[in-house]
Amino acid sequence: METKAEKAKAPSRRTSITDVARVLQVSASTVSRALSDQQDISKATKARVRQVAHAMNYQPNLVAAGLRRGQSKTLGVILPHLSGAFYPTVLHGIEKMASQHGYQVLVCQSHDEVRCEQRRVAALLAAQVEGILIPVSATTLAEVNHLAQVQQAGTGLVFFDRAPADLPGSAAVLLDTYNGAYEAVTHLIKGGSRRIAHFAGPQQVSTSRNCQEGYLAALRDHQLPRGKN
DNA sequence: GCCATTTCACGGCCCCAAAT
DNA sequence: ATTTGGGGCCGTGAAATGGC
Numbered sequence: 001m002e003t004k005a006e007k008a009k010a011p012s013r014r015t016s017i018t019d020v021a022r023v024l025q026v027s028a029s030t031v032s033r034a035l036s037d038q039q040d041i042s043k044a045t046k047a048r049v050r051q052v053a054h055a056m057n058y059q060p061n062l063v064a065a066g067l068r069r070g071q072s073k074t075l076g077v078i079l080p081h082l083s084g085a086f087y088p089t090v091l092h093g094i095e096k097m098a099s100q101h102g103y104q105v106l107v108c109q110s111h112d113e114v115r116c117e118q119r120r121v122a123a124l125l126a127a128q129v130e131g132i133l134i135p136v137s138a139t140t141l142a143e144v145n146h147l148a149q150v151q152q153a154g155t156g157l158v159f160f161d162r163a164p165a166d167l168p169g170s171a172a173v174l175l176d177t178y179n180g181a182y183e184a185v186t187h188l189i190k191g192g193s194r195r196i197a198h199f200a201g202p203q204q205v206s207t208s209r210n211c212q213e214g215y216l217a218a219l220r221d222h223q224l225p226r227g228k229n
Numbered sequence: 230g231c232c233a234t235t236t237c238a239c240g241g242c243c244c245c246a247a248a249t
Numbered sequence: 250a251t252t253t254g255g256g257g258c259c260g261t262g263a264a265a266t267g268g269c
Contacts, residue, residue, distance in 0.1 A: 016240055027254045032241055040252065064240030067259050128260095 015058045023052055035060070062104065066128060074104045076124035078134040080112040087135075090160065094133060103130075114139040118146040125149070131156030136164055181214030189222045 017031040024031070026045070034041045034049035035058075066072035075098050079087045091107065098105045106129060110117035117137045124132055132150055136159060140147075144164045150157045151169060163172035219225070 018240075028241075029243090029255070030253055032243095033253090036242085042252065045252080061240050064259090065242070067240075067261090068242045070259070 014061075015053075015056045016061065017058070020049065020053050020056060020058055023056065024048060072128040072130055073102055074106060074127065074129045076106045076108065076120075076127070076129040076132045078108045078110050078117060078120045078124070078132065080110055080135060080137055082109060086161075110134075110137045112137045112139070114143050121146045121150060125153055125155060129155065131158065133158050133160060135159065135161035138162075140164060177211040178214035178217075181211045182218045185215055185218035186222065189218070189224070 017028045017035070021028045021031045026049075030041065030045065031049050031053070034046045035053060037046070062073065066074070075094070077091060077094055079091065082088060082091075091105075095105050106124060106127060108120040108124065110120055114137050117134075117140055121132065121134075132155060134147075134157070136144075136147070144167050147157065147164065147167055147170070151167075157170055159170060159172040159174070161173075161175065163170065163174060
């Protein structure tokens with residue numbers, strides 16, 4: 001019967017630093033240090049290790065490294081969807097900054113649905129991500145227990161674009177859509193475009209409630225009737 | 230046979246000791 | 250002083266072991 005050690009040597013297993021070390025007849029420690037370019041390894045050894053590792057198609061196991069370090073160097077991003085221009089642009093910025101700081105990014109979609117968002121949050125916590133960036137789904141605003149669990153786990157949590165109102169202690173990067181809409185309408189009115197300013201209804205202005213409220217507040221403050229609907 | 234407990238393996242990093 | 254080796258550790262799950 002096959003032993004555990006023999007199973008571990010199955011040919012389908014991916015190449016580890018132990019395999020590279022065995023070929024080079026050095027220790028796994030030496031391979032690890034050579035591949036991470038530490039100073040206390042000779043140039044000749046580094047070159048040999050890299051050559052053999054490349055030839056054996058070695059890929060570092062980030063899970064194992066994170067296990068020892070106690071950090072995964074991975075961030076999770078949960079987006080409602082990947083369509084349109086906004087979220088892909090934000091994701092590009094997140095990945096760029098994460099990469100600059102040595103972090104990987106895991107991206108999931110919530111499909112703008114709280115149940116799906118809960119599953120994605122659980123999966124990212126299980127993957128030991130160090131932080132989660134998320135614009136909460138449209139149906140999450142009244143149901144934030146899964147997000148509170150992220151905080152309780154000591155995992156970083158940053159909202160962007162949309163954030164729940166009743167989750168103290170969380171960080172958020174938000175667009176000021178209320179004041180943006182208010183300022184835009186005020187600018188039109190002061191520029192003499194009173195008709196243009198109240199031509200549309202709030203739902204034509206934006207799907208964002210904040211934006212709609214800013215629009216309506218500006219009309220009210222400048223004593224204009226609200227738009228079509 | 231079933232259940233609970235213990236042991237082991239996984240991959241890579243860190244620290245200390247030993248060799249040169 | 251520099252380079253390398255070896256053991257321990259991390260969290261999890263599978264396998265082995267023991268007791269009933």
